Amino acid sequence: xxxxxGAGGFIGGHLVERLLxxxxxxxxxxxxxxxAWWQTYADAQSVSLCDLRDPMAFVxxxxxxxxxxxxxxxxxxxxxxxxxxADCMLSVSINTNLLQRAWRWGVDRYFYSSSACVYPxxxxxxxxxxxxxxADAYPADCEDGYGWEKLFSERLCRHFAEDxxxxxxxxxxxxxxxxxxTWAGGREKAPAAIxxxxxxxxxxxxxxxxxxxxxxxxxxxxxxxxxxxxxxxIMRSSMSEPINLGSSELVSINQLVDAVEAIxxxxxRRRYVDGPEGVRGRASDNTLIRSTLGWExxxxxxxxxxxxxxxxYDQLD
Ligand code: NAD
Numbered sequence: 001x002x003x004x005x006g007a008g009g010f011i012g013g014h015l016v017e018r019l020l021x022x023x024x025x026x027x028x029x030x031x032x033x034x035x036a037w038w039q040t041y042a043d044a045q046s047v048s049l050c051d052l053r054d055p056m057a058f059v060x061x062x063x064x065x066x067x068x069x070x071x072x073x074x075x076x077x078x079x080x081x082x083x084x085x086a087d088c089m090l091s092v093s094i095n096t097n098l099l100q101r102a103w104r105w106g107v108d109r110y111f112y113s114s115s116a117c118v119y120p121x122x123x124x125x126x127x128x129x130x131x132x133x134x135a136d137a138y139p140a141d142c143e144d145g146y147g148w149e150k151l152f153s154e155r156l157c158r159h160f161a162e163d164x165x166x167x168x169x170x171x172x173x174x175x176x177x178x179x180x181x182t183w184a185g186g187r188e189k190a191p192a193a194i195x196x197x198x199x200x201x202x203x204x205x206x207x208x209x210x211x212x213x214x215x216x217x218x219x220x221x222x223x224x225x226x227x228x229x230x231x232x233x234i235m236r237s238s239m240s241e242p243i244n245l246g247s248s249e250l251v252s253i254n255q256l257v258d259a260v261e262a263i264x265x266x267x268x269r270r271r272y273v274d275g276p277e278g279v280r281g282r283a284s285d286n287t288l289i290r291s292t293l294g295w296e297x298x299x300x301x302x303x304x305x306x307x308x309x310x311x312x313y314d315q316l317d
Contacts, residue, residue: 001025001026001027001064001065001066002019002024002025002026002027002065002066002067002068002069003026003027003029003059003065003067003068003069004016004019004026004027004028004029004069004071005029005030005052005068005069005070005071005072005094005098006029006030006070006071006072006073006113007028007029007030007037007044007046007071008028008030008031008032008034008036008037008038008048009030009032009038009071009072009181010038010176010178010180010181010182010224011071011113011173011176011181011224011227011228011231012028012030012069012071012072013037013038013039013180013181014039014178014180014224014225014227014228015069015071015228015231016028016039016041016044017039017041018228018232020041020043020044026041026043026044026045027044027045027046027047027059027060027065028041028044028045028046028047029046029047029050029052029059029060029072030047030048030050030072031048031049031050031051031052031072032048032049033048033049034046034048038180038181039180045060047059047060052072052094052097052098053090053091053093053094053097054097055097055100055101057097062101062105065102065105065107066107066108066109067107067108067109067110067111067235068098068102068107068109068110068111069111069113069231069235070094070095070098070110070111070112070113071113072091072094072098073088073091073094073113074087074088074090074091075088075091075146075187076182076186076187076188076189077187077188077189077190077192077193078189078190078212078275078276078277078278079186079187079188079212079275079276080186080187081117081143081145081146082276082278083276084145085144085145085146086145088145088146088149089145089146089148089149090149091149091153092149092152092153095112095153095156095157096153096156098110099156099157099160099166099168102166103160103164103166107166108167109167109168109169109235110157110160110166110167110168110169111168111169111170111171111231111234111235112153112154112157112168112169112170112171113171113173113231114150114151114153114154114170114171114172114173114242115143115146115147115150115172115173116132116172116173116174116175116244116246116282116284117142117143117146117147117150118137118140118142118143118147118150118151118154118172118242119132119136119137119142119147119172119282120136120137120139120140120141120142121141121143121279122141123136124279124280124281124282125279125280125281126280126281127216127217127218127252127280127281128218128250128281129218129280129281129282129283130283130285131248131250131283131284131285131286132244132282132283132284132285133244133285133287133288134172134241134242134243134244134285134288137151137172137242143278143279150172154170154242157170158170158240158241161240167240168240169234169235169237169239169240170241170242170243171230171231171234171242171243171244171245172242172243172244172245172246173222173227173245173246174219174220174221174222174244174245174246174247174282174283174284175189175190175191175219175220175221175222175246176189176221176222176223176224176227177189177191177192177221177222177223177224177304177305177308178223178224178225178227178304178307178308179224179307179308179310179311179312180311181224183195183196183312183315184196184315190219190221190253190256191221191256191305191308192308192312194209194253194256194257194260195260195305195308195309195312195313196312196316197209197210197268198257198260198261198264198266198268198309199264199309199312199313199316200316201264201266201268202264202265202266202313203313203316207266207267207268207269208268208269208270208271209257209268209269209270209271210271210272210273210275211253211254211257211270211271211272211273212253212273212274212275212276212277213253213272213274213275213277214272215252215253215254215257215270215272216252216253216254216280217252217253217277217278217279217280217281218250218251218252218253218280218281218282218283219250219251219253219256219282219283220246220247220248220249220250220251220282220283220284221247221249221251221256221301221304222245222246222247222284222297222299223247223297223299223303223304225299225304226247226297226298226299227245227297229295229297230245230289230293230295230296230297231245233293233295234293237292237293239292239293243288243289243292244284244285244286244288244289245284245289245297246283246284246286246297247284247297247299247301248283248284248285248286248296248297249300249301250283251301253277254270256301257270259301259302259305260305260309262302263305263306263309264309264313
């Protein structure tokens with residue numbers, strides 16, 4: 001039995017779908033009420049309204065759980081994490097409780113979803129900055145709140161492995177996008193936000209959108225199918241240190257807008273406004289994942305945005 005925590009969310013939902021397609025027995029857990037899950041599954045056991053910050057939270061029968069995937073976290077895009085630092089940091093109790101429980105249950109493997117937000121601001125000060133290598137995380141100067149929670153949780157995984165022999169796997173996810181994830185309401189990330197704004201422009205005929213900052217900040221964006229494939233590969237691997245999981249296709253936010261415009265078939269006027277734009281330049285260095293797994297994310301932004309844009313366009317109904 002595989003326990004997926006945060007299964008009502010974006011990546012957790014896609015992971016459960018994939019595990020079920022692979023014929024696995026899955027228990028899906030989330031704090032959200034059932035109606036708010038992005039995906040629901042007839043073939044998985046599901047537990048809703050389960051607050052994993054509570055060390056006694058009921059996750060169903062624990063007999064026979066052999067793997068735990070922890071994707072549960074109070075998070076969102078820059079707009080959310082910059083305004084909710086305490087809430088983001090409280091997710092530390094989710095990983096703390098789950099590690100202790102996983103060890104007591106005697107699971108074979110434990111996966112933790114860390115983030116590129118652990119990387120220090122001083123390495124991300126310029127657009128087009130070099131790809132971040134895993135070793136660059138130290139000396140630490142993480143994204144305030146959310147990034148520190150991720151770095152602490154990474155270390156907790158490491159010490160559970162060293163001291164208790166629990167086999168932990170940690171991926172540092174770089175921006176992930178795709179259908180069936182948050183696209184409005186304040187937690188959405190840049191690809192979903194830009195898709196929504198351009199879809200609204202296309203529908204309304206008012207061809208103007210707002211962009212936070214000057215649009216020259218650079219990022220890499222990974223399609224959720226690559227993200228799920230990478231998580232499964234990292235979980236199976238012998239890699240016990242944190243490893244980057246992200247696309248190496250670097251684009252500016254302006255180029256992201258160009259790509260969505262091309263899909264929508266419209267051009268929009270860009271109004272640059274003050275907003276929490278995050279670091280100036282972030283990219284994933286994939287040397288380690290290529291050498292250890294012989295694999296890296298490969299879905300291009302132009303390919304991956306097609307289905308994402310269509311899905312968000314339809315959500316506006
Ligand atoms: P998401 O917000 O869609 O999913 C997270 C889920 O965790 C939500 O459904 C939420 O209800 C659940 N959750 C939150 N608090 C909980 C609690 N106390 N108990 C039980 N469930 C709880 O986010 P996502 O994009 O699917 O991200 C999944 C993981 O990957 C997170 O750990 C996130 O930090 C990490 N990550 C994501 C990205 C990305 O680009 N999406 C980038 C880096 C890291």
